[in-house]
Amino acid sequence: MPIITVKLAKGRTAEQKQQFVEAITKEAAKTLQVNEEWVTVIFDEYNRENWASGGQLHSIKFGEGFGRAGTE
Template identity: 50%
Template structure:
C-alpha cells in the first residue's frame, strides 16, 4: 500500500487538492500496478512562517 506524505504551503482550494490527489493516485496506479483504494495520500498544509529554505523563512521577502 503506497502512502504519500505531502507538505505544501497552505492556501490551495479544495478543488486543487482534489485534482492533485486524483493525479497522484492515477500516476501511482499506472506505474506500480496497484488499485486506487490502496493509495493513501496525507496532505499537510504548512504556514509560510513555519517553512524555511536556505536559512530564510518563506514568510519573509525572498531575494
C-alpha cells in the first residue's frame, strides 16, 4: 500500500489537486505493480510565511500570490 505525501504551498484548487492525484496514482500503480485503489496521496499544504529556503521566507522572497497563476 503506497502512501505518497506531497508538500506544497497553499493555493491550488481542488480541480488541480484532483488532476494531480489521478496522474500520480496511475503512475505509482503502474510502476509499483499494485492496484490503484491501494495508492494513498496525502497533501501537506503550507502558508508561504511558514516555508523558507535560502534563509528567507517565501512570502518575502517571492511575494504574495507567487506560483498561484490560474488558481483563482
